[in-house]
Amino acid sequence: MWKIQLFKLNFDSREVDAVRQTVESGWLTMGERITDFESGFSTYLGGGAQSLAVANGTAALHMALLALDVGPGDEVVIPALTFVADANAVRLVGAKPVLADCSSLDDWNMSVETIERCITPKTKAVMIVHYAGYPCDMPSIVDLCRRRDVRLIEDVAHAPGASVAGRSCGAWGDIGCYSFFSNKNLSIGEGGMVTSCSAELIQRMKYLRSHGMTTLTLDRHKGRAITYDVAEPGLNYRMDEMRASIGLVQLDKLPTGNARRKDLTDRYRSNLAGSGISMPFSSLPADSVSAYHILPVLLPKDADRKAVIENMKAKGIQSSIHYPPFWNFTAYAGQYSPDDTPVAAEICERELTLPLYPTMSDEEVDLVTTSLLESL
Numbered sequence: 001m002w003k004i005q006l007f008k009l010n011f012d013s014r015e016v017d018a019v020r021q022t023v024e025s026g027w028l029t030m031g032e033r034i035t036d037f038e039s040g041f042s043t044y045l046g047g048g049a050q051s052l053a054v055a056n057g058t059a060a061l062h063m064a065l066l067a068l069d070v071g072p073g074d075e076v077v078i079p080a081l082t083f084v085a086d087a088n089a090v091r092l093v094g095a096k097p098v099l100a101d102c103s104s105l106d107d108w109n110m111s112v113e114t115i116e117r118c119i120t121p122k123t124k125a126v127m128i129v130h131y132a133g134y135p136c137d138m139p140s141i142v143d144l145c146r147r148r149d150v151r152l153i154e155d156v157a158h159a160p161g162a163s164v165a166g167r168s169c170g171a172w173g174d175i176g177c178y179s180f181f182s183n184k185n186l187s188i189g190e191g192g193m194v195t196s197c198s199a200e201l202i203q204r205m206k207y208l209r210s211h212g213m214t215t216l217t218l219d220r221h222k223g224r225a226i227t228y229d230v231a232e233p234g235l236n237y238r239m240d241e242m243r244a245s246i247g248l249v250q251l252d253k254l255p256t257g258n259a260r261r262k263d264l265t266d267r268y269r270s271n272l273a274g275s276g277i278s279m280p281f282s283s284l285p286a287d288s289v290s291a292y293h294i295l296p297v298l299l300p301k302d303a304d305r306k307a308v309i310e311n312m313k314a315k316g317i318q319s320s321i322h323y324p325p326f327w328n329f330t331a332y333a334g335q336y337s338p339d340d341t342p343v344a345a346e347i348c349e350r351e352l353t354l355p356l357y358p359t360m361s362d363e364e365v366d367l368v369t370t371s372l373l374e375s376l
């Protein structure tokens with residue numbers, strides 16, 4: 001249906017072979033591919049972070065909140081501009097999501113100032129998102145959280161491979177939460193990872209991932225254990241071996257994929273320069289590396305976004321919105337006002353996401369930008 005779709009998988013025979021070999025191996029869950037994927041991911045992140053593969057990014061966020069004992073009566077600061085998973089996870093542990101505004105119409109991440117405005121005596125944690133793969137100001141945010149004695153969760157769903165001052169995003173906070181949903185830089189279909197430099201938090205999340213059990217089915221299969229204890233209540237947020245085997249191949253492709261995303265983003269930026277359409281994160285700090293997850297633009301104030309999307313569609317080009325605001329969702333109606341986070345409110349009205357994926361050609365970028373300008 002689409003001439004250029006929003007996202008395309010970067011898959012080939014390697015992923016297919018990996019899954020086939022896993023199925024043929026006769027062991028389907030929590031085996032060697034999981035441990036290889038976790039240790040490969042930890043090595044990729046560096047900085048002493050340990051990793052646990054989990055069912056998906058939302059499970060990762062849920063586990064992080066539970067591991068940090070966030071619950072009823074607590075507040076968690078989250079971005080006003082983000083995917084609903086952040087608010088949902090906070091709500092479902094009984095805590096209240098408090099929305100922090102974007103820094104500016106150029107830097108769409110939360111800043112130390114916008115976070116600090118939301119901190120109250122009830123704030124238990126801050127959940128930051130490296131929007132579109134562009135890192136938040138981590139040294140200042142870590143410093144703020146230490147000063148105000150609140151825990152820091154990094155939602156790194158958009159930013160595997162991003163870093164600040166040589167330290168990976170996901171290794172700055174207490175816990176990092178990754179998503180490997182189909183459209184992510186590292187795609188598995190459904191999958192995620194929790195990371196932490198704290199051995200204690202890793203142990204708690206291991207229990208949360210698998211019913212608090214002290215041994216796994218694999219331990220019993222290998223004769224390393226006969227039975228198990230249950231150390232604390234937990235869930236089943238495990239990943240299976242097929243997905244871990246895809247994850248291993250995708251992890252190998254991540255650096256070149258991210259590099260290609262950067263080149264494509266640079267091309268978009270030069271094609272749109274002076275057009276009246278602006279691209280955020282125009283000047284990254286010299287020590288920040290983005291993962292270039294999606295390609296958001298800000299349409300001119302008077303543009304009719306719906307008509308632009310329809311026009312693009314008629315030309316065979318898919319576009320999207322990241323994100324519709326919380327106050328427009330039935331589940332969150334009446335709880336938030338656009339007036340409290342005016343920068344995010346304006347971005348939510350004017351944002352358009354254009355196609356971006358590692359196998360995209362330069363010519364496809366040119367076609368998207370030409371079509372966008374015509375559609376406007």
Ligand SMILES: Cc1ncc(COP(=O)(O)O)c(C=O)c1O
Pocket residue numbers: 056057058059082083085086129155157158178179180181190191192
């Ligand atoms: C910013 C953000 N957080 C969390 C999630 C949730 O991840 P998942 O879909 O793997 O549960 C997503 C995924 O779409 C996301 O974009």
